[in-house]
Each structure stands twice: as structure tokens, then as C-alpha cells.
Amino acid sequence: MIVPQFWAEARLRQREPGRQISVHRYGWSDTSQAAAQAHAESRAAEALKRLLAGEKLERREAKRAYNGAEGVPIREEIVERHGASIITRNAYGARCLNTPDVLFADIDFSDAPGWRLSLICFVLLALLAASHDLSRHSPGSFALGLFAAAVLAQPCARGLWLGYRRLCGGAQGLAERRLRRFLARHPQWSLRLYRTPAGLRVLATQQTFAADDPQVAAFFEAIGSDPLYVRMCLRQRCFRARLSAKPWRIGIGRHLRPRPGVWPVAAEHLPQRAAWIEDYERRARDYAACRYLKTLGSECTHPQVQPVLALHDRMSGALSARALA
Structure with missing residues (x-):
């Protein structure tokens, strides 16, 4: 998992007989802006070389916060660091927990049949x-x-x-049935369940995992986890859980400014962004992102999972009585 502090971009052009090839790439670094710029230029040069050799590549890299290209890290403002876990602010303004090895999964309830x-x-x-x-x-x-x-x-x-x-007892009962079927085959697993506004969140506590671990893929498939979340876990090599309310659920109709909310933001727009965040955080204090329900399975917690579990529960309001949003 990489969530860089510094970002840069580079553009290269080369004229060939009868054509001009342009390429645009981003670069990143945790050490300095200069290192990020050097990385961007290196990636652009490599992409141009491959294009000139006839390889089919995207010439312009999309600027996205989370759902970006393969190999491009999460492009969000770092709010806090807690060991290997990083809390970022996503494109619509909510705080998110990103962890390289503690398995979170989302299950969205749906009225639509398969x-x-x-x-x-x-x-x-x-x-x-x-x-x-x-x-x-x-x-x-x-x-x-x-x-x-x-x-x-x-x-x-x-x-x-x-x-x-x-x-089956409603959408939650059906989801729990799938979880219990999985646990019947894997009794050593311990699954901590949370209610979210749209479904369930599951936290596996018995061990740590890499995002590309085959056990993780089998787990996601067995419980019917959200396909987009599954894809992003693999792409970003981490697991993720939203810690604060979605703005539109707490009466904020205005989008995070400036749009889109992709980090970094030009200096002249920072006051506008800060004002939006101040209003959002003031309102979000009255809401929780999820609510703890129960623990299924072995109920054991790995020592490396415990601090992430505690951080998640504290910052998401999972143990509070606040309304979900």
C-alpha cells in the first residue's frame, strides 16, 4: 500500500514522420516534491519509449483519487498516520481508513435478483x-x-x-447465513460484523492478510462482497473502511471544493476546501459510519489486528448510539 505525500506530473512529446506522440504521467514520493517530479518524468519517459516501440498504452493517465489506474497509488489527502495504517480524506470529503493487511469487506444489500x-x-x-x-x-x-x-x-x-x-430473516439474515456457511468451512476465522447504512461491514480479526492472498479472494467470493471494493483492494494493495459520514446523508448538498476532490489542491483553492471540511466535520460529529453488531467464529484477535480494530471502532463511532450516515 502506498499513499504518497507528494505528487507531480510530466508531459512528453515526440514528433515522428507523419505523427506526434504525446504522453502524460503522474509521479509520487513520500520524501519530496522534487522526487515526485523525477518519478513522473521517469514514468513518462518509459511510457513514451513503449509507445514508440508500438505497444498500446493509455497516453494520458486519469487523475482519480482512488479508482485509478493499475499501479497508481491512492491520491488522497493524508489526515493521520497510525503505524502502517493511514487515514485519508476521499474525493467526496469523508475520512477513510487504509490498511495494508487488516481485512475489511463490504456487503451491500440489494433488492435486485441475480x-x-x-x-x-x-x-x-x-x-x-x-x-x-x-x-x-x-x-x-x-x-x-x-x-x-x-x-x-x-x-x-x-x-x-x-x-x-x-x-432468511431479511437482507441481514441472508448475509449472515452466507457468513456462517463460510465459517462452517473455516472455523478458525473470526468475523466482526458492523451495520452500515447500505449493508454490512466485516472485519476479519484472526490474522493479517495481503490483499492478493488467495484466501482473501475466496472470502470475498463466498460472502458476496461488493465487486468494486474487491477490485480496488487488489489494485491499491490494501483494505479500506469509511470512518465518517457521507456528506449527502447529513444534509450537505455542496460537493467538496474544488471539484473533483482529488489531492493535491492548488494553494489558491485551499481556503475554500478548508471551509468545506470545517463545516463537514462539525456536522459529521453527530453521526457514525457503522455500528458494531456481533462477532462470529473463533472470536480471536491477532495482536497486529487489535490496534487497527480499536482505531476503526473509535473513529467510525461503531460503539456509539449515533445515527448511521
Whole structure:
């Protein structure tokens, strides 16, 4: 995991017969702005060399805070450092915990059925339409039946999904069922559960993990973790948990200024950013990012996980009675 203090950018151009090749790359460093600039120029030179050799590359690197290119680290303001863990301010202004080896996972609740269930419903409805047409010797109406199957498949699948979810005790009950199935196969794991506004957060406490550990991939798959979060863990080589409220959930309609909220910010815009953050932090004090529910599994905590767990619970308000946001 790399969350650099300094950022820079470099642009290179080279004219070739009948064309001009331009390349833009970012550089970063934890030591100095000069080192970041040297890194940017080195990356730009390497990219230009590969482009001239005929390799297909993106010529311009996107400026993104977190969901950036492969190998480009998290581009967010560092708010605090706690050992190997770093708290940053994300693009919409919330504080986030970034840790290289303590496994957090998000499970978002959804009312939408999976594509497999929708496909099964469509096939069954289409077969029903076909059998009806054959029994009435009216093959011409099969197209109409097929159209009806296509229209009704999604509502039928959604109804079945919501009914099944209710039988399992709701969205949370269904998620916990998947977690318990995983624990039945891995009894040594210890999973700390938190409620979030959109679902569950899970913290594995029995050991530390690298983001690319096959055990982590299997865990994410088994519990149905958010696919975007899974992809970003691999890309940024870390795990992440939001510690403060989303602004729009606490009555802040204005975006973090200047837009987009990607770090670093030009000096002339820092007062505007600071004013927004001051207002946000004042309001966010009354809310929690998640609420601790229970611990499943072995209930053991690795010594290296304990300080991250304590930091997360304290800064997210997980043990408070504050409203979730």
C-alpha cells in the first residue's frame, strides 16, 4: 500500500514522420516534491519509449483519487498516520481508513435478483408460453408469449428473491447465513460484523492478510462482497473502511471544493476546501459510519489486528448510539 505525500506530473512529446506522440504521467514520493517530479518524468519517459516501440498504452493517465489506474497509488489527502495504517480524506470529503493487511469487506444489500434467477424465470415462462401455444395449436402466438416472458421475468425474479430473503430473516439474515456457511468451512476465522447504512461491514480479526492472498479472494467470493471494493483492494494493495459520514446523508448538498476532490489542491483553492471540511466535520460529529453488531467464529484477535480494530471502532463511532450516515 502506498499513499504518497507528494505528487507531480510530466508531459512528453515526440514528433515522428507523419505523427506526434504525446504522453502524460503522474509521479509520487513520500520524501519530496522534487522526487515526485523525477518519478513522473521517469514514468513518462518509459511510457513514451513503449509507445514508440508500438505497444498500446493509455497516453494520458486519469487523475482519480482512488479508482485509478493499475499501479497508481491512492491520491488522497493524508489526515493521520497510525503505524502502517493511514487515514485519508476521499474525493467526496469523508475520512477513510487504509490498511495494508487488516481485512475489511463490504456487503451491500440489494433488492435486485441475480441474473441467474432472472434467466431461470424467463426460461420457465417461455416454456409455459410454448406449451400453451402447442396445446391450442396456435404457434403464431408463440412470439407474443416470448415477449410476455421477457417482460415478466424480471418482476417474477424480484418477487421470488424478496420472498426468499424474508424467509432468511431479511437482507441481514441472508448475509449472515452466507457468513456462517463460510465459517462452517473455516472455523478458525473470526468475523466482526458492523451495520452500515447500505449493508454490512466485516472485519476479519484472526490474522493479517495481503490483499492478493488467495484466501482473501475466496472470502470475498463466498460472502458476496461488493465487486468494486474487491477490485480496488487488489489494485491499491490494501483494505479500506469509511470512518465518517457521507456528506449527502447529513444534509450537505455542496460537493467538496474544488471539484473533483482529488489531492493535491492548488494553494489558491485551499481556503475554500478548508471551509468545506470545517463545516463537514462539525456536522459529521453527530453521526457514525457503522455500528458494531456481533462477532462470529473463533472470536480471536491477532495482536497486529487489535490496534487497527480499536482505531476503526473509535473513529467510525461503531460503539456509539449515533445515527448511521
